[in-house]
Amino acid sequence: MSRFLSARLEALQPYTPGEQLGGQKFIKLNANESPYPPSPLVIASLGEREAADLRLYPDSSCSALRQAIADSYGVEKDCVIVGNGSDEILYFALSAFCDSEHGFVCPQITYSFYEVWAALLGVPCVKVPLRQDFTIDVGPYLGCGSTIVIANPNAPTAIALERGEIERIIKDNPDNVVIIDEAYIDFGGESCVPLTKVYDNLLVVQTFSKSRSLAGARLGMAVGNAALINDLDRVRNSFNPYNVDRLALAAGCAAMKSADYYRVARDKIVATRSYTADRLRALGFEMTESSTNFLFVRSDRISGQELYEQLKARGILIRHFPTPELDDYNRITIGSGTEMTALLFAVEKILEGRK
Numbered sequence: 001m002s003r004f005l006s007a008r009l010e011a012l013q014p015y016t017p018g019e020q021l022g023g024q025k026f027i028k029l030n031a032n033e034s035p036y037p038p039s040p041l042v043i044a045s046l047g048e049r050e051a052a053d054l055r056l057y058p059d060s061s062c063s064a065l066r067q068a069i070a071d072s073y074g075v076e077k078d079c080v081i082v083g084n085g086s087d088e089i090l091y092f093a094l095s096a097f098c099d100s101e102h103g104f105v106c107p108q109i110t111y112s113f114y115e116v117w118a119a120l121l122g123v124p125c126v127k128v129p130l131r132q133d134f135t136i137d138v139g140p141y142l143g144c145g146s147t148i149v150i151a152n153p154n155a156p157t158a159i160a161l162e163r164g165e166i167e168r169i170i171k172d173n174p175d176n177v178v179i180i181d182e183a184y185i186d187f188g189g190e191s192c193v194p195l196t197k198v199y200d201n202l203l204v205v206q207t208f209s210k211s212r213s214l215a216g217a218r219l220g221m222a223v224g225n226a227a228l229i230n231d232l233d234r235v236r237n238s239f240n241p242y243n244v245d246r247l248a249l250a251a252g253c254a255a256m257k258s259a260d261y262y263r264v265a266r267d268k269i270v271a272t273r274s275y276t277a278d279r280l281r282a283l284g285f286e287m288t289e290s291s292t293n294f295l296f297v298r299s300d301r302i303s304g305q306e307l308y309e310q311l312k313a314r315g316i317l318i319r320h321f322p323t324p325e326l327d328d329y330n331r332i333t334i335g336s337g338t339e340m341t342a343l344l345f346a347v348e349k350i351l352e353g354r355k
């Protein structure tokens, strides 16, 4: 820290992303990236012509991509916004709908970036405890009178909340925005996108980073009532009207035309998830019911920290959260079949000779 840093930033604890170790050949099961490449159409869209056009600013309105999303989701184009990752959109949403007096509530255990943004924006963040089994009890959210942020399925718990339960929250908070972060929705659970046509206080945020194999493109989207989307656009145009670059726009359009390809990839990941879960259970692991592309696991046979370290020593990265409530657990991304075979082999070796 320099002596010039503002006191507000000095006090803030930034988000720690999953390790991205360059050079070494790790099996990366720590950032919930897809093990599969983007669709052939996406790769073909990033040709020489697109590169040559980089001298020009991108379309600030992101018109073609928003239209492609709108067509695919059966909504109007003015009900869609795109951003530099869904992280940016979530940040825009908290900037738009919260301030120092009007904070938001979110689950106690969830995507830890929410509270980082709260600190950065000076917005109060109230955390609602989960049930003992890590499921979300909607009770405390009903009529809570503040903006609500819920990841569905939730992370790192991997558990999905029924759409009907989310609808209860939306209905019971008509004067507050309910933000549903659907980063993992393609791997399980029911999307709330259809509800955006019924409720003007619902914002559904999705990403191209997980099920669409485009984490490196930094592309996210939100669907909601046109007035809500317009509010987000106000923030976007006050921050960076060229927030999505030309290559990402081209890749995103091609990705929206590749539904079949991504469905096949998703099905493979879901099948690998089920196989990996069974094998880990046989090795004595407990886990939540995953509706995502990762497993949230623990075992009496080994601590979360030790499993993380031992796998890292064997060239496999998983995610460990060193907080008191999550210390026992690890989050393991579902990789390719080969990667999961290597993981299971390594776990067996690590546990060999233990009770």
Ligand SMILES: *Cc1c(COP(=O)(O)O)cnc(C)c1O
Pocket (backbone or CB within 6 Å): 032, 084, 085, 086, 087, 088, 111, 151, 155, 181, 183, 206, 207, 208, 209, 215, 218, 219, 220
């Ligand atoms: C990965 C993730 C995001 C961020 O996605 P980007 O679009 O890559 O910024 C947002 N929310 C949750 C819960 C995630 O797991």
